[in-house]
Amino acid sequence: MKEGLIILGKSILLWKNRSLGKSTRFVNQGAVCKLKTYFQDMKYLYLVCAGLLFLALANLPIGYYTFLRIIVSIGAIVVVVEEWKNGYNFWVISFGIIAVVFNPLIPIYLYKKDSWVIIDAVVAVLFLIKSLTQKNITEEKPR
Template sequence: MKTILLICSGLLLLSIANLPIGYYTFLRIIVTIGAVTIIVKEYQGELNFWLIVFGLIAILFNPIIPVYFNNKSVWVPIDIIVAILFGIKSLTLKRK
């Protein structure tokens, strides 16, 4: 689980560079999978902070009905914030 979160975080930070459009489609898929994975693991019958945050991330990055901001300068802070959230969540996971 921690590996998935760190991969998502790294890919989000990499997206700050100017990359081909195919990378951003790939990023949407991976980040959505990571966010949904957190939602499934975190859900225990009640809402909590992580469910809400990663639910919003899944909606924002979903590849089926994409949200477009036509300016990269809007996406860069979003990508950084989401990468930090994935990083924080990976640090807060408890080992079983």
């Protein structure tokens, strides 16, 4: 008798054959490819946010910084939502603060470029670290 178990978090289809007493793992190829693409896209979002923040260290028009607030807020909210599954941790707290600081609806004005340079550099490094530590889902081969 065969029974199937779908593990949604890892998108792995596990079939257990009781008559042979063996467990065989098969990868649900479509779901893994979709999740793999999704996580790779998140990595690109984090890299874009880091690049825009490093570019913000130069003197640019005020419109760029408004655009930067929108993109960084979206990136920070995505990190918070993705990491919320793991409970409160460093990423949820730090990117929650980043989302508040870069909030375009109720902006925080520091009026001095020197303050924003430090904040932009620190946040850019955090986005880089997050993109490098983003776990990729690798395909497993059937045994």
